[in-house]
Amino acid sequence: MTELTDLGIAAIRDGVRDGTFSARDVATAFNEKVSAAKALNAFLVETPEHALAAADAADAARAAGKTLGPLAGVPIGMKDLFCTKDVATTASSHILEGFVPPYESTVSQNLWNAGAGMLGKLNMDQFAMGSSNETSFFGNVISPWRRNDGGHAPLAPGGSSGGSSSAVAARLCPGATGTDTGGSIRQPAAFTGISGIKPTYGRCSRWGTIAFASSLDQAGPMARDVTDCAIMLGAMAGFDPKDATSLDLDVPAWDRELSSDLKGKRVGIPKEYRVDGMPQEIEALWQQGVDWLRDAGAEIVEVSLPHTKYALPAYYIIAPAEASSNLARYDGVRYGLRDLPDGANLQDMYAATRADGFGDEVKRRIMIGTYVLSAGFYDAYYTQAQKVRALIARDFDRAWEACDLLLAPTAPSAAFALGEKSADPIAMYLNDVFTVPSSLAGLPAMSVPGGLDAQGLPLGLQIIGRALDEQGVLDAGLAIEERAGFTARPEAWW
Amino acid sequence: MSEYRIQGATGEWEVVIGLEVHAQVTSEAKLFSGAATAFGAEPNTQVSLVDAAMPGMLPVPNRECIRQAVRTGMAIDAAINRWSRFDRKNYFYADLPQGYQISQLYHPLVGEGHLDISPDEKNPDATKRIGVERIHVEQDAGKLMHDQHPTRSYVDLNRSGVALMEIVSRPDMASPAEAGAYLRKLRAILRYVGSCDGNMEEGSMRADVNVSVRRAGEELGTRTETKNVNSVRFVMAAIEHEANRQVDVIEGGGRVVQETRLFDPDKGVTRSMRSKEDAHDYRYFPDPDLLPLELDEAFLEDCRASLPELPDAKRARYEGMGITPYNAGVLTAEVETARWFDALLEAGAAPAQAANWVSSELFGALNRMGKGIEDSPVAPAQAAELLSLVADGTLSGSLAKQVFEVMLDTGQSPAAIVEERGLKQTSDTGAIEAVIADVLAKNPGQLDQYRGGKQALFGFFVGQTMKAMGGKANPAVVNDLLKKALG
Amino acid sequence: MSVDTNTVKRIASLARIAITDDEAGRLAPELGNILGWIEQLGEVDTSGVEPMTAVIPNHLRLRDDVVNADPLTGGGIRDALMTNAPQGEHGFFAVPKVIE
Ligand SMILES: [Mg+2]
């Protein structure tokens, strides 16, 4: 018999609803997996009682003949960027160590309202800044995957939602929340052979989610397959009057509408994504993706997104600028760490607290952001970046005249070993070269596993859609998923 | 127009003044959160997660605050920008939980406008136009308390996030008196509009005072900004001191430094404010948590339609009714007075007479009692009744004063008082003639002197007659009959 | 793009992050590299282009002027607000004494 922890979200939902197994059994099985997987360092906090309480509620509701929520009995992992009431929330930083929010983020509340329970809080890159999960104050997350070379080099699970990707890939939870600012759902999903979708900017409320870069941050699900992503996204998304950028739109029934029939759809291949030095295996997988989508009935067209090259530098102005301001609130006055050296005045206290509380990458980005906004530089950097951003968005708008979706690789490489790129910030930033443009334009985009490279590591394909067309993105994802038949999973060594 | 000059050792100096007024917008809830704005609450009890900048908190703007700022702009004939947006002003301070203030720099809600001031109260029609550069909406900061602990300051965030309008004038004022008149006028307009209660003691209105000096006709000098001055008197004193200080600095061979200063009301001096010295690089940028604010015609029309008659229009209307310019100025200076007076007119009082009565009798009485007009024990309808009793001859001026005193004491209506106490004035010629005959009979000496040419004794006979009549005789009738009787 | 250590110190001070001379020396070339890489944006002809204001076409919603309409964004929650305070005294957040 398959283990309960081998089941995905839809299977658990259906099994609980049909009485095949109890939600309590599911929660218990995952709780055990979580507590046995310390070697991955994916969880910062384990909350087995939360998962059990939600499971018991689901079982009781079923026994009482009530209609079950769409995630009743499904235990999930929660990225530590989401504030969870009475459960420590740190964004993997020292400066928020010990912070226990007296409130629940809208996205997590939505999930609890749908019947989900929480297995724990997931490790991540500090303040969601990183692409390898090496910037957490609480240690690196290790990918459950290993190269097939017999060496045991610990690999990056991607970032910033690396705890999420590692936990889902290792079957510690059937789904997890992620957040994506420049690729932080899609790149870790690609690195670990799972699916993840960043919805249109404004679909998921940002209220109660610790901010990195406000104009880019979007929550989304990470799960084993496309259907599970559709179910979970449906629960996470929705209008929130507490977020002024929240879209006041109904949430479509993405999971029920899923269809891998792409007849009548045109899929664009952006020629600028064919970058120098892209590994041949990724090139080949991309071509394979084209064939799969054509097989699903789509027409393939080549399109041009001429400003693609400038997306990363624009992103590395806008995101740090917003972050430098968003992170100013961590000052040791109302919550979090306070460093008060002898004889320090208020401003000394701020400087000491922030020097101690923020990690190197966070400081680096705050410094860049402060610099680009400072007197005399604002127009040359920030205003120019927002103009380039407008051009990038216009590139997409023009592409939509020729196609309905775009297909591209998710990341320029498979997972790399921890430590391999951490010394070179720009090399690290280049990880997001394919994910950042759609983030800048606020478009829905998802990564689905396409296959393995020669080292036995997963590679992802990315689908980008028009604003609000999550359905089109999920449908194309499903078409790939059905054809890729990706069943590889990491051997449990932890 | 201002003759104000500073007499320096080396000659005369002009003063150039601009004011940035922070006016608290009248609203129930804060600009970006649902916490209350009421004054005087226990520390940190009117603070939401948003106001304390807890992680993940987001701002959502309060429509009423935007509406009030737009109405204020309309009241000073300003351009309303249908497209504006909020920017972050970044700096670190303990009263600023977010580490930035949400304000408007690049695209304020309200653009160019103006208001006309009357620096001379005696002559309210002599006006000077002061330009207003902009009005923008922003968050207030919290409050720091320094005197509760020897080594700590205490932070109260109740004010944090309360909506402010920053009303920025052009440097069009040239004397402390003009600055005072500007503040009074602005305060009056805000209170008419209802967008700010103008309560300077509670900090609802504070001014940042920009002052520079120059020799007549020369280029603008370097200015200083004296922050958060919280009364009209202090603003005038701060300008006086700061202008003289700058003249002394320049004449002493020094240079005025562009800096932020504080006004010390006890000593009447300004001093440099070191704590803000390194905060000049505010790194303004558009707040990414907020979208641009776009106003449609319906919203603007609603704002326009809700504007009351404003002080200048009201004053002109009063003058058109025959009220003296001085009285019209006094009656329109405060919205409560104008409201009370409008109710008095509404109740049928004759404008000129009513204006005189309010500015002498009513104000006199309220002054004595230490009350504002909104707490007047006499209502406009009762006052109208009193004035009509004077107009129709029922009461003489002196009887009216007596009746008014009783009204103030008892709150009774004038008709009831007249009835109950028999204070009605009489024009019964028979009765008056009888009394006159009696008075003349009792004062033969004075009668002889009068007839011998001492006309001044006429008043004596009037007084005696009125006295004998208990003050109730109609003075005009007494005059007539006495003239006849005295021949 | 070269960034000197004084610039690094000025930026760190603006950002209220204490740094040592050593750290400033280490950060200077690193920030210089990143800023140099970013500066390729200057190549893009953006004349006539308006900077992006809204990521997705959307307009700013305004809320009604109602106190504590939603408890999550209302006041009257001092205890909850102060449970995480490093130094809370008498209902205030305490900080080192500030001289104005
Ligand atoms: Mg100012």
Ligand SMILES: [Zn+2]
């Ligand atoms: Zn201001």
